[in-house]
Amino acid sequence: MDRSYHPLPSYALGEGAGFRRPAQAQTRVTLESPALDVMTDLTRVNPATIGPQVPVEGANQIMMARGVRLLLVIDEQERVLGVISATDVLGERSLRVSTERGMRRDELTVADIMTPAESVEVIALADLAGLHVGHIVSTLVHAGRQHALVVDEEPGSRRLMVRGILSLSQVARQLGKPLQHAEVARTFAEIEAALAG
Numbered sequence: 001m002d003r004s005y006h007p008l009p010s011y012a013l014g015e016g017a018g019f020r021r022p023a024q025a026q027t028r029v030t031l032e033s034p035a036l037d038v039m040t041d042l043t044r045v046n047p048a049t050i051g052p053q054v055p056v057e058g059a060n061q062i063m064m065a066r067g068v069r070l071l072l073v074i075d076e077q078e079r080v081l082g083v084i085s086a087t088d089v090l091g092e093r094s095l096r097v098s099t100e101r102g103m104r105r106d107e108l109t110v111a112d113i114m115t116p117a118e119s120v121e122v123i124a125l126a127d128l129a130g131l132h133v134g135h136i137v138s139t140l141v142h143a144g145r146q147h148a149l150v151v152d153e154e155p156g157s158r159r160l161m162v163r164g165i166l167s168l169s170q171v172a173r174q175l176g177k178p179l180q181h182a183e184v185a186r187t188f189a190e191i192e193a194a195l196a197g
Helices: 056-066 086-090 092-101 133-143 168-175 188-196
Strands: 039-041 070-074 080-085 122-124 147-153 160-167
Touching: 056 070, 056 086, 070 160, 080 086, 080 147, 086 092, 122 160, 133 147, 133 168, 160 168
Parallel strands: 122 147
Antiparallel strands: 039 160, 070 080, 147 160
């Protein structure tokens, strides 16, 4: 049975149109909001990824295009080999590695400066249950880190899977207040005081 398909009507976009963003990015939170409210859930959002042999400048371009500051480095079988951040690419790490190896910076690949999976500290998804955004801020600030990966286990095996990403800059956007990981706040009271100021 042949079916007839009619084309949809189309319209001019016109001046002043906006665009939608994922609801998660728009959600306002407080320090008492559930921790999961600030996690980028990779079951809902595709992660930004890159291969290990891509030139470092390519990593920077992908981060800018995707509006992220962290990429998962993956192989052909989509196994996570490590992570690379904007700080790795634009900071002193790429300069140090190029100097140590006697290479120009534009000759470096992602594999040369990424943090390998064995060195990436992660947080278990189960550990986030019942916690608050303040716990996430405290964890990232104390560690002096901009990001943390959240993992769970693949059903039917003990293989760890990256389930989400926590980002201090995303938390700051959702709180509506700047957060600086260089400032170490040791208690909720100190974090709240810093946010109130």
